[in-house]
Amino acid sequence: MKKRLVVIGNGMAGVACVEQILKHTQNFDITIFGDETHVNYNRIMLSSVLAGEKEFDDIVLNGIDWYRQNDITPRLGLRIESIDSVAKTVTDVDGGVTPYDKLIFATGSSAFIPPMEGVKKSGVFVFRTYDDTRQLLELSGPGIKAVVIGGGLLGLEAARGLQVQGCDVTVVHLGDTLMDRQLDPAGGGYLRAKMEAMGMQVLCGRSTEALLGGSHVEGIRFKDGEVIEANLVVIAAGIKPNSALAKTAGVSVNRGIIVNDLMETSDPDIYAVGECTEHNGQLFGLVAPLWEQGKVLAAAITGVGGLSFNGSSPAAKLKIMGVEVFSAGNFDCSRPGVEAVKYEDSSLGIYKKLVLKDGHLEGVILVGDASDDHRYMDWLRTNKDLTSQRRHLLTPPPAEDAGGDVAAIPESETICGCMGVTKGDIIHAIHTHGVCNIAQLKDKTRASTGCGSCTNMCKSLLRAVAPEFEEDKVKVLCDCVPFPQDKIREMIQSQRLKSVQEVLDIYGNGRGCEVCKPAISYLVDVVWCGDHEEDRSARFINDRVHANIQKDGTFSVVPRMRGGVTTPAELRKIADVADKYNVPLVKVTGSQRIDLLGVKKEDLPKMWEDLGMPSGQAYAKGLRMVKTCVGDEYCRFGTQSALSTGIELERRLENLYTPHKTKLAVVGCPRNCAEATVKDIGLIGQEGSWQVVVGGAAGKGVRKADLLITVETTELALEAAEVFFQYYRENGHYLERSYDFVERIGIEKIRRETVYSTDDVRAGLLDRLRKSKDRSSDAWLERNNPRATQFVQIEPMQMQYQGEELAAK
Amino acid sequence: MNTLTEQWIQITPTSEVPLREGREVKLGSINIALFNLGDRWMALENRCPHGHGPLADGIVGGYGTATTVTCPMHSRRICLDSGAVVKPLGQGGPCVRTFPVKVEDGIVMLDIQDSKAREVAA
Ligand code: SRM
Ligand SMILES: Cc1cc2nc3c(=O)[nH]c(=O)nc-3n(C[C@H](O)[C@H](O)[C@H](O)COP(=O)(O)OP(=O)(O)OC[C@H]3O[C@@H](n4cnc5c(N)ncnc54)[C@H](O)[C@@H]3O)c2cc1C
Ligand code: SF4
Numbered sequence: 001m002k003k004r005l006v007v008i009g010n011g012m013a014g015v016a017c018v019e020q021i022l023k024h025t026q027n028f029d030i031t032i033f034g035d036e037t038h039v040n041y042n043r044i045m046l047s048s049v050l051a052g053e054k055e056f057d058d059i060v061l062n063g064i065d066w067y068r069q070n071d072i073t074p075r076l077g078l079r080i081e082s083i084d085s086v087a088k089t090v091t092d093v094d095g096g097v098t099p100y101d102k103l104i105f106a107t108g109s110s111a112f113i114p115p116m117e118g119v120k121k122s123g124v125f126v127f128r129t130y131d132d133t134r135q136l137l138e139l140s141g142p143g144i145k146a147v148v149i150g151g152g153l154l155g156l157e158a159a160r161g162l163q164v165q166g167c168d169v170t171v172v173h174l175g176d177t178l179m180d181r182q183l184d185p186a187g188g189g190y191l192r193a194k195m196e197a198m199g200m201q202v203l204c205g206r207s208t209e210a211l212l213g214g215s216h217v218e219g220i221r222f223k224d225g226e227v228i229e230a231n232l233v234v235i236a237a238g239i240k241p242n243s244a245l246a247k248t249a250g251v252s253v254n255r256g257i258i259v260n261d262l263m264e265t266s267d268p269d270i271y272a273v274g275e276c277t278e279h280n281g282q283l284f285g286l287v288a289p290l291w292e293q294g295k296v297l298a299a300a301i302t303g304v305g306g307l308s309f310n311g312s313s314p315a316a317k318l319k320i321m322g323v324e325v326f327s328a329g330n331f332d333c334s335r336p337g338v339e340a341v342k343y344e345d346s347s348l349g350i351y352k353k354l355v356l357k358d359g360h361l362e363g364v365i366l367v368g369d370a371s372d373d374h375r376y377m378d379w380l381r382t383n384k385d386l387t388s389q390r391r392h393l394l395t396p397p398p399a400e401d402a403g404g405d406v407a408a409i410p411e412s413e414t415i416c417g418c419m420g421v422t423k424g425d426i427i428h429a430i431h432t433h434g435v436c437n438i439a440q441l442k443d444k445t446r447a448s449t450g451c452g453s454c455t456n457m458c459k460s461l462l463r464a465v466a467p468e469f470e471e472d473k474v475k476v477l478c479d480c481v482p483f484p485q486d487k488i489r490e491m492i493q494s495q496r497l498k499s500v501q502e503v504l505d506i507y508g509n510g511r512g513c514e515v516c517k518p519a520i521s522y523l524v525d526v527v528w529c530g531d532h533e534e535d536r537s538a539r540f541i542n543d544r545v546h547a548n549i550q551k552d553g554t555f556s557v558v559p560r561m562r563g564g565v566t567t568p569a570e571l572r573k574i575a576d577v578a579d580k581y582n583v584p585l586v587k588v589t590g591s592q593r594i595d596l597l598g599v600k601k602e603d604l605p606k607m608w609e610d611l612g613m614p615s616g617q618a619y620a621k622g623l624r625m626v627k628t629c630v631g632d633e634y635c636r637f638g639t640q641s642a643l644s645t646g647i648e649l650e651r652r653l654e655n656l657y658t659p660h661k662t663k664l665a666v667v668g669c670p671r672n673c674a675e676a677t678v679k680d681i682g683l684i685g686q687e688g689s690w691q692v693v694v695g696g697a698a699g700k701g702v703r704k705a706d707l708l709i710t711v712e713t714t715e716l717a718l719e720a721a722e723v724f725f726q727y728y729r730e731n732g733h734y735l736e737r738s739y740d741f742v743e744r745i746g747i748e749k750i751r752r753e754t755v756y757s758t759d760d761v762r763a764g765l766l767d768r769l770r771k772s773k774d775r776s777s778d779a780w781l782e783r784n785n786p787r788a789t790q791f792v793q794i795e796p797m798q799m800q801y802q803g804e805e806l807a808a809k
Numbered sequence: 810m811n812t813l814t815e816q817w818i819q820i821t822p823t824s825e826v827p828l829r830e831g832r833e834v835k836l837g838s839i840n841i842a843l844f845n846l847g848d849r850w851m852a853l854e855n856r857c858p859h860g861h862g863p864l865a866d867g868i869v870g871g872y873g874t875a876t877t878v879t880c881p882m883h884s885r886r887i888c889l890d891s892g893a894v895v896k897p898l899g900q901g902g903p904c905v906r907t908f909p910v911k912v913e914d915g916i917v918m919l920d921i922q923d924s925k926a927r928e929v930a931a
């Protein structure tokens with residue numbers, strides 16, 4: 001008969017331990033009690049849920065199917081109240097009695113609430129469970145003054161999350177510097193500067209005496225009498241093990257449940273794992289050692305044996321996008337024989353400190369750049385002799401192949417610190433299980449299921465090793481800023497980020513690349529209706545010099561010719577300019593205008609000046625042109641004024657950026673001479689009305705545009721086009737043409753949210769379009785006010801060497 | 810020219826190259842792309858090994874641990890420190906020549922006496 005195993009606690013350590021037990025044997029009849037109502041989830045990721053980066057579904061570790069498949073009885077939302085270790089039963093809050101042969105405590109810990117008045121008021125929270133997180137999400141938002149008590153890992157992550165939700169956040173910390181358990185004062189100072197730069201207030205050395213207000217919190221008072229306003233308070237001042245229940249079982253308890261190296265308690269049939277335990281006087285607050293404990297316990301309880309738990313060297317990493325903080329080991333330098341090696345760059349906010357003893361690493365602190373954390377962890381874990389490496393402790397010698405630095409990592413090195421997965425484990429999983437994407441890797445090895453900071457490293461490994469590497473299903477913008485575009489748009493808005501660099505610094509790797517920089521340039525522009533900080537370095541060369549680069553490095557010049565209509569005077573000017581600058585090719589384009597090809601970069605501003613015409617933006621991801629037919633002004637079949645309508649439409653939209661290039665056409669009748677049915681937006685005149693169509697294509701593929709609306713007046717047709725144009729600007733992904741956009745969103749939804757939506761939604765779209773339009777201008781006017789050496793080669797100040805001399809050597 | 814000592818040439822005030830952008834400098838027969846990365850300046854020959862694209866017109870960014878510029882023509886990524894093509898690996902052709910740069914009193918200076926540059930000239 002199967003033995004009955006009861007686990008109290010459905011959290012991270014308990015369930016991870018059960019997973020390990022299942023690897024050894026199916027011979028237990030397992031019941032897991034959890035007083036939270038949710039399936040086993042990744043508590044670590046609650047910070048990301050609060051910061052809006054993840055949802056509950058993303059952080060589930062074992063869904064309900066897992067319990068079913070493994071014949072485990074989950075008793076969720078049910079608290080165990082007492083234990084009878086003689087009768088070997090547990091009693092739940094409903095009075096139900098469940099017998100066990102073996103019992104595991106995995107009750108975790110609870111938030112520690114320091115003694116102070118008023119903690120029972122509404123608006124006062126701790127940050128431990130998904131339910132806490134959900135309530136915080138509900139209550140936070142712009143205008144809310146949030147105070148987080150506690151400037152440790154948890155407090156800072158809570159603070160950042162609340163800030164992302166729009167709250168005005170103050171962090172109150174008892175110690176003199178932030179994260180003083182993990183950082184020295186200098187490191188804490190750098191961290192503080194980063195948090196403040198994100199717009200948070202930080203008050204250190206403050207002891208909170210009371211939470212003020214009526215039934216709802218309104219402020220807090222410090223011991224020194226100072227009072228600050230608060231309508232949301234989160235207490236994150238530490239944790240205390242949930243060990244009281246074990247006392248009812250007669251098990252030895254100090255602060256935590258006392259366990260030996262095999263995770264046995266003082267009762268031979270009772271084990272404990274996780275934050276509720278105390279081992280050699282040590283308590284735990286991070287998952288890595290708990291994972292280790294689970295493995296040991298599983299080996300012990302199943303009789304497999306062979307493992308023992310020896311405590312752990314704590315390593316902590318702050319999970320705030322853009323604030324890299326890592327700390328591990330013992331960094332106390334006051335001990336004899338201990339020395340520190342430091343690197344500091346105050347303007348970049350980078351601080352690194354290694355603490356060494358007898359040539360071995362004892363502790364490490366990294367702030368501002370934690371990219372080498374795995375290397376230091378490996379040195380700590382293996383107690384590596386660093387004498388020969390002394391010169392390169394903080395500056396690794398450049399790798400042979402800078403792009404493929406995963407190759408240089410030894411197989412024994414841990415990649416996922418939370419789950420203790422080494423590079424060797426990952427390679428093994430790739431080779432033996434055919435793992436080829438992150439989801440499979442998580443499933444097979446558990447790598448990257450903890451705090452997620454190793455995900456990029458895992459991906460690089462997969463990319464390098466797995467023959468059939470598959471990118472993730474969720475399409476992120478780029479490895480530099482690994483979020484979907486919609487998310488980035490939200491973050492730009494909620495965090496009020498106005499420049500590309502801010503987005504890269506806070507949500508990315510600080511550097512970006514040619515894929516993400518132009519995309520973010522577009523997003524900050526559109527979110528702030530042009531009131532952003534323009535950063536030319538983030539734009540493709542075409543958008544820096546307002547011309548299209550050619551294969552030989554020259555450029556093309558396409559002046560705007562609204563509606564394809566020109567004049568003899570304009571044509572004369574174009575001819576003169578082409579002569580004056582020896583333009584190699586003058587061509588009528590496929591879009592009803594004229595292209596001057598093969599122009600030298602330095603000639604661009606002069607040529608624009610001589611032309612005196614606005615830019616046709618033939619280089620931009622923006623409005624290109626509105627093609628027209630002659631329409632009822634001249635054509636005998638014309639039913640509507642295509643010419644004047646097309647020219648007006650072009651005037652309303654010109655100079656604006658769009659996710660990808662946007663091409664329009666207006667035709668006077670359904671004969672469609674200017675091909676409006678295959679344009680991004682087309683206006684088709686008919687007797688007494690206009691059809692407005694969107695999402696057409698005749699490029700790489702051909703797609704007939706969908707009907708957006710039929711309207712009676714020209715003004716309404718123009719407005720429908722504008723409403724759609726702005727909707728596409730706000731919802732399209734960068735480099736998504738309207739034909740893909742319309743398919744992705746669906747024309748029905750688009751109609752509902754644009755032309756058939758409420759008056760204020762339409763007014764909002766038009767209003768934002770007008771704002772952007774007001775801030776935009778003809779790019780070629782930059783000729784009068786170029787940005788530093790934008791169009792010219794730099795002439796060296798000192799010309800010592802002539803080409804001939806150099807060549808002669 | 811037969812000394813191997815450093816020979817710094819004054820190029821331009823730092824203000825002439827905006828942050829994280831590149832500019833072209835013609836020095837004798839060599840066309841150089843000069844980059845302002847804020848905390849440091851980099852210089853390499855302004856000629857992509859793939860199809861001679863103008864690297865000074867590229868976008869500066871990162872790839873792995875390397876700081877790179879992406880050629881505006883077909884997006885080869887060139888490491889600014891080593892001049893090697895880091896993406897796509899093995900498809901880039903030879904390294905681009907790099908040159909030492911320093912800033913003194915707000916003036917960017919280049920050293921093309923550097924041995925690598927001598928090879929260029931040879
Ligand atoms: C100059 C022009 C050809 C011509 O001589 O007529 C042209 C030239 C280029 N087209 Fe085009 N397209 C030109 C009209 C068109 C048209 C016709 C039209 O606009 O009605 C189309 C089909 C409609 C459309 O846009 O879908 C067209 C579909 C494309 C495509 C395919 C787009 C698609 O998603 O299907 C590309 C590639 C892309 O955008 O990814 C492209 C890309 C290009 C680029 C920009 C390639 C590049 O990235 O360098 C060419 C620049 C050449 C150069 O060296 O300057 N060009 N191209 C036309 C400029 C129009 C203008 O006055 O602004
Ligand atoms: C927001 C946040 C961020 C964190 N970030 C990190 C991080 O980046 N890195 C890291 O290593 N660690 C982090 N941690 C800590 C990590 O989550 C814990 O170390 C880990 O969850 C502890 O696992 P556990 O199983 O011991 O406890 P828990 O996960 O808390 O599980 C215990 C479970 O037992 C239940 N329980 C308790 N008593 C009873 C009872 N009598 N009857 C029934 N059920 C009961 C509890 O409700 C709980 O569900 C973070 C924690 C939080 C809250
Ligand atoms: S059809 Fe091709 S070759 Fe011709 S202009 Fe367009 S992109 Fe260039």
Ligand code: FES
Nearest residue numbers: 857860862880883
């Ligand atoms: S010329 Fe540089 S990538 Fe082709």
